[in-house]
Amino acid sequence: MIERIIHALPGGAAEITIEANPGTITDSKLECYRDIGVNRVSVGVQSFYDEDLKNAGRLHSAADVLRDIESLRKHRFENINVDLIAGLVNQRLEVWKQNLGWIERLRPEHVSIYMLDLEERSAWGKSRADTPGEEVFANFYCEAAERLGKAGYIHYEISNWAVPGFECRHNLKYWTAAPYRGFGVSAHSFSQTRRFWNTASLMEYNEMLDSEKLPVSGDEELTREMRLEEAFLLGLRRTCGFDVWHVAQELDFRYPSEWFDRVCELEDDGWIQFDGKFLRLTPAGWLLANSVTEELLWPTLLSTSEATP
Numbered sequence: 001m002i003e004r005i006i007h008a009l010p011g012g013a014a015e016i017t018i019e020a021n022p023g024t025i026t027d028s029k030l031e032c033y034r035d036i037g038v039n040r041v042s043v044g045v046q047s048f049y050d051e052d053l054k055n056a057g058r059l060h061s062a063a064d065v066l067r068d069i070e071s072l073r074k075h076r077f078e079n080i081n082v083d084l085i086a087g088l089v090n091q092r093l094e095v096w097k098q099n100l101g102w103i104e105r106l107r108p109e110h111v112s113i114y115m116l117d118l119e120e121r122s123a124w125g126k127s128r129a130d131t132p133g134e135e136v137f138a139n140f141y142c143e144a145a146e147r148l149g150k151a152g153y154i155h156y157e158i159s160n161w162a163v164p165g166f167e168c169r170h171n172l173k174y175w176t177a178a179p180y181r182g183f184g185v186s187a188h189s190f191s192q193t194r195r196f197w198n199t200a201s202l203m204e205y206n207e208m209l210d211s212e213k214l215p216v217s218g219d220e221e222l223t224r225e226m227r228l229e230e231a232f233l234l235g236l237r238r239t240c241g242f243d244v245w246h247v248a249q250e251l252d253f254r255y256p257s258e259w260f261d262r263v264c265e266l267e268d269d270g271w272i273q274f275d276g277k278f279l280r281l282t283p284a285g286w287l288l289a290n291s292v293t294e295e296l297l298w299p300t301l302l303s304t305s306e307a308t309p
Contacts, residue, residue, distance in 0.1 A: 109166040144161075193222050
């Protein structure tokens, strides 16, 4: 099925990524991936420490991870991403440093680091698991940013680092609001002004396809306010920031004077940088990205109806 989808793409694709769970990668799968054009593999490592994996309920071991990455290199995959989760249950800073040490030794071309989100932390909390506090999360993140930077990785998005030239094209499309199409159950698609998604039911999905109908179960038209909000949320995720005037022109929008006052306040507080065109978060702002973005949007932007004259 994957082969049929790839071959159906007009003009092919410069980057084709497969996500793989450690312990499920085999030589035959890798040979198949190479044959159909897959040139990037993302491995859900989470941690190189067995106790972390056990506490998180993962089925694989650190040995599985090392064996899989060795197999990927043996099959000449030269674009590997490793996913890590910071702040797993009972995870210690010294163990987190060891995880970063493995990244330095294995040298994957791309590294994604995600903090254990609030929903997951709440779930662990209900089971009386010991999840790290906000200060520990901040220490984990800052340690990763410093170590990966020294190791030659470019920090190009809040959660993502890459060897120069290996920034993930797929994710960059999301962060720059480029159109995309999703295939499969529950998959989402986006066309800049409209978002639609497929049914979450496998049975309904198959029935609609058998009836020669698109398996779309819902859609929404994005208002100017929704597009403005997403432009800020996505644009500030990139460490290079975004062009505020491009957004204003695209949405036929005028920034009120109060907004610039708020920008100056946040800049003075050390959360953002604004050169008159590009707005970006500072390293301190990365840790509070959602809160800073909200401060930039409310109450002046999303509550105003001013349009460019």
